[in-house]
Amino acid sequence: MAAVRSAAFGCCVLSTVAGLVRIFWPENGFKPVINAVLALYIITAAVQIIRxxxxxxxxxxxxxASDSSSVSDSEVGAYRRTLTDEAAAQALRDxxxxxxxxxxxxxxxxGWQVTLVHAADGQKAEALLAANCGTIPYEITAGGTAP
Structure with missing residues (x-):
């Protein structure tokens, strides 16, 4: 590791000198060399950081963070039941x-409580729910005073 640090320090000194040459003598033929030294310094520093x-x-x-969850299994189960109930209620509505x-x-x-707006739809609703609900328990009640 000491060798890598020494090489990095040497590259740092060389890049400082190269930068100074570039600043005070911009019209020189050493640009490829200066760029190569700077690239080597960057590579050496990256290797040292990785190492x-x-x-x-x-x-x-x-x-x-990946192993533990802030949500308990009971909360997940309750949320799953809520989503299932919402989907089932929407299916019955549809x-x-x-x-x-x-x-x-x-x-x-x-089970499910189905409150009809029109009491006259009771037999039709009973037939539809019997055909579509399978073993899901439901109860049909007549709602308001609409005919």
Whole structure:
């Protein structure tokens, strides 16, 4: 490592001298040499940084961020159930709306509560839900006073 540092220091001194030559003597034929010395210095410095870097420490800092999650499994499960319920409610709304039935859908502890806007749509809604819900429990109630 001492050899790399010595080489880097030598390149630094050479690049300083080359920079001074460029500043005070801009019309010279040493531009390719000066550029080569500067490129070697940059390469040497990059190699030293790569070699000296504490890769194990960097990996140790990044590992907890990727391994541990700030969200618990129960929160993920609850969110999954919420998304599933929203999708199921929207599917029920779409099935009923496709047949011209207006209804409000709500999740209950025992299944789905379908509240019809028009009480006259009860038999039609029952037939649609029986055909589309499978084993999902639901309850149909008549809503407001709309005929």
């Amino acid at each position: 000296v870097a504490d890769w194990a420490g960097i990996a140790a800092e990044l590992a907890p 099935v009923l709306a496709a047949s011209g039935i207006e209804a409000a859908i709500a999740r209950t502890d025992t």
